[in-house]
Amino acid sequence: MEMGLTPIVCIAQDYIQGKPVDNLRLRQAILELPDNKTEHLPGYLPLAPGMPVLLTENVASENGLSKGTRGILRQFVYDESPEDVRYQDKNFPPNTKFITQPKYALVEFPGCKLDDKLLDLESKMISIAVTEQTFSFDTKELLPANVAKAAKINKKTTKLSVKRKALPLIPVYSMTTHKSQDQTLAKIIVNLVMPPGPLKVASIYVPLSRVKRLEDLLIIRPFEFATLQIKPSTAQKEELKRLDRIAQNTRKRFQFIV
Structure with a gap:
């Protein structure tokens, strides 16, 4: 079934x-985990045709379909399930349709290296199927304080192994x-207001260097000028010196090779 105009969230x-x-409480807590704690498979995946998406795992690296590849969602195919009506979440509009049985998503990847079309699909259109990942979840925060304390004293684990099936998008x-x-x-649009904790040069350099022209960069809000004055750490300086020595030795060794 294709999506209509109703908001769609894949569970x-x-x-x-x-x-x-x-x-219910455990399920909700696991679904709300950030994707960096669930092997990059989100619990809630809002979907709409035309939206940009990011692959969260390697599908076919040799063809340019690897983790981090950007694409455009064109179609979402799923089965209807009685389970769909059980999900309600205040973070989504009341008319949201929750899907628990996804089959696959058709995603257009402009940078895909496949020269031929797949079956009857348009060029650069790839079918992304449901995948599986396993991660751990600590139930400590869901347990009463005395139970969590007793588990710690008795050295009993409060972690659960969870297997998740979801679209890798x-x-x-x-x-x-x-x-x-x-x-x-x-x-x-870049946010240069840094979170608490130690700052690294890459925290500033990487976001500011994602575009080729200054006019394509917008800094969303005021920030501390000191953010731009972060210097490389001692370890980074030593690594740069090491790489420089390697480069110099390489030039000396192969200076007569054309």
């Missing part, structure tokens, strides 16, 4: 010891500095 399917998570309206590495973007 990941989570399993513990081979069984679906049926405890995330919306790409925004991304972290880490995920933007190695990408050249058309236009970007």
Whole structure:
């Protein structure tokens, strides 16, 4: 079934010891985990035709379909399920349609290296199927304080192994500095207000260097000028010196080779 105009959210399917998570509180807590704690498979995946998406795993690296590749969602195919009506979330509009049985998504990847069409699909159109990943979830925060304390004293684990089935896609309206590495973007909006903690040169250099022209860069809000004055750490300086020595030795060794 194709999506209509109703908001669509694809719900990941989570399993513990081979069984679906049926405890509502536990299920909600696992679904709300950030994707960097679930092997990059989101619990909630909002979908709309034409939206930009990002692959979260290597599908066919040799053909340019690897983790971090940008694409455009063109169609979403799924099965209807009685489970769909059980999900309600205040973070989404009341008329949101929740999907628990996705089959695949058709995504257009402009940078795909496949020269031929796949079956009857248009060029650069790839079918992205549901995938599986396993991650751990610590139930400590869901347990009463005395139970969590007793588990710690008795050295009993409060972690669960969760297997998730979901589409390996995330919306790409925004991304972290880490995920933007190695990408050249058309236009970007950057937030240079840094979170608490130690800052690194890459935290500033990477987002500011994603575009080719200054006019394609917009800094979203005021920031501390000191942010631009971050200097490389001692370890980074030593690494740069090491690489420079290697480069010099290489030039000396192969100076007569054309």
